[in-house]
Amino acid sequence: MSVAEELDVVVAPRLERLVLWNEFPYPRRVSHDFRMRVKIGYTPELKMLGYLELGIHVLVIANTVIEDGAKPSHRTMVPTVKVLALKVRFGVRQEAKMLLTFLRCFPRVETLHIMSAESDEPTGKLNSKFMFCQDVVPIECLKSHIKKVVFKNFRGEGSELAFLRFVLERAQLLQTLVVVLADEGGDHASQEEVGNRLKPLIYSTRRASRCTNFVIFVHSGGSAWNFRTASDLSRSDPFDC
Structure with missing residues (x-):
């Protein structure tokens, strides 16, 4: 089966959902330097988008390639998207940093799905403590719109915890956080250990949200998401499965 190198949504005035499916999980069956260009043009009704894979997809909005650290502007935003799904290898520094840049492109997201993927390539030592907290430029969707975050395949890694803390400390309207533990092949002891790593985050983080019915759900099972x-x-929500 071939892998598409480019997807250009040039003019699609009635498109509401753009669902991307990678048949060959990166990076096992594609070249490490393979990239797929995903261009979003005139899509005034686009409300749901994903999974954008930060290790594969090069996001282009209008005619602007979204690069790490790009400053948000009206030309690099898709304000209609309400549900966004991203796949990230938190063990890869460049992808973890690019995650924040992508979030700035979708300022009115209300539901954010994050799927954590394993990395099989060396990336050097990651300073997970400062990976996200150094970012001081406000992210509009976190500050004013996100109400639900679903984090799938949580393994308890430092960079995953750092991102969740980053979200909790900034998402002022957050009502629900769902953390799905990675499937460890039925090893309940291992899953319990991973779940225990969440406790300091849950009980010690100073949450930005003052929502009176704020809840956190933690359960096992990995991700059952599929294209069908x-x-x-x-x-x-096409990603809520």
């Missing part, structure tokens, strides 16, 4: 389920138009 996501293609069911009766689902209000």
Whole structure:
């Protein structure tokens, strides 16, 4: 099966959902330097987008390539998107940094899905403590819009915890945080250990949200997301599975 090198959504005035499916999990079956260009043009009704894979997809909005550290402007934003799904290898520094840049491109996201992927390439030592907290430029969707965050395949890594803390400290309207533990092959002891790493985060983080019905759900099972389920138009959120 071939892998597309480019997807250009030039003019799609009625497109509401753009669901991307990678048949060959990166990086096992594609070249390490493979990139797929995803261009979003005139899409005034686009509300749901994902999974954008930071290790594969090069995001282009209008005619602007979104690069690490790019400053947000009206030309580099898609304000109609309400549900955004991103796949990130938190063990790869460049992807972890690019995650924040991508979030700035979608200022009105209300539901954010993050799927954590394993990395099989050396990336050097990561300073997870400062990876996200050094970023001082406000992220509009976190500050004013995000109400629900779903984090799938949580392994308890320092960079994953740092990102969750980053979200909790900035998401002022956050109502629900769902953390799905990675499937460790039925090893309940291992999953319990990973779950325990969340406790300091849950109980010691100074949350920005003052929502009175704020809840955190933690459960096991990995990610059951698949393209067939996501293609069911009766689902209000194609990534909530």
